[in-house]
Amino acid sequence: MSHFYDKEKDASFTSVYKAETPDILNAFADFNNAVFAAEGREIPLKYRELIAVAVSTTTQCVYCIDAHTQKAIAAGATDAELAEVAWVSSAIRAGGAYAHGRLAFKTASEHRH
Incomplete structure (x- = not known):
């Protein structure tokens, strides 16, 4: 896309x-x-923007990746934090594939009986 x-x-x-x-x-x-x-939330803006970057990379929304990366940087995020966010979203996406793979095994077992 x-x-x-x-x-x-x-x-x-x-x-x-x-x-x-x-x-x-x-x-x-x-x-x-x-x-x-910017104010009035429990989670500081930088972390909310980093969460948004992680979600954006997971959903692969280029618009959100662009906007929230810029906003995260403006809120003080570092390259190291952005790198960790990318790895966190990668792990979650891989974990989802792993967990949903079990549904394939379940479906296969139901169709074999």
Whole structure:
């Protein structure tokens, strides 16, 4: 999907949301702003942004990887922290594949009987 990524042009299509569903767009913006508020949360912003980078790399959303990496750096994240985040998301993704592999074994055993 990343080959479709055009940071400048893609953002212009937000106008469709603004025209067709402005109430939902505003609700989403309010929600997102609350989640990533600089103050007033228990988890410091840098860590919330690092969590967002980990989730973004797991879901492979190039838009989110770009935005949240920049925001994590602005919040003080280091290259070492970004590297660890990438490894954490890799481990979780691999763990998911491992765990779901058991479903293949379960399905196979059910079809053999």
